[in-house]
Amino acid sequence: MSTPEPSPGFTPRTVRCPACGQPARYAPDNPWRPFCSARCKQVDLGAWASEAYRVPDPTPPAPDPEAPPH
Numbered sequence: 651m652s653t654p655e656p657s658p659g660f661t662p663r664t665v666r667c668p669a670c671g672q673p674a675r676y677a678p679d680n681p682w683r684p685f686c687s688a689r690c691k692q693v694d695l696g697a698w699a700s701e702a703y704r705v706p707d708p709t710p711p712a713p714d715p716e717a718p719p720h
C-alpha cells in the first residue's frame with residue numbers, strides 16, 4: 651500500500667503499449683508512456699528511423715521519349 655499520490659487532475663490509467671500491445675501504465679511515474687518500457691519506446695523509434703522514413707519510390711512508367719509532343 652505505497653501507491654504514490656497522483657498529480658491532481660491526472661488519473662493514472664492503463665493503456666496498451668503501441669509497440670508490444672502489453673498493458674502499459676500511463677502515469678507520471680512511467681517516463682516511457684504510452685509505452686510499457688524503455689525498450690518498447692526504442693523499438694518504436696527504431697521502426698520510425700528505419701522504416702517510416704523510407705520513402706517508397708513508386709517510379710511511374712516513364713512516357714515514351716520518342717512520343718511526339720501533343
Ligand SMILES: [Zn+2]
Nearest residue numbers: 667670686690
Ligand atoms: Zn511494450
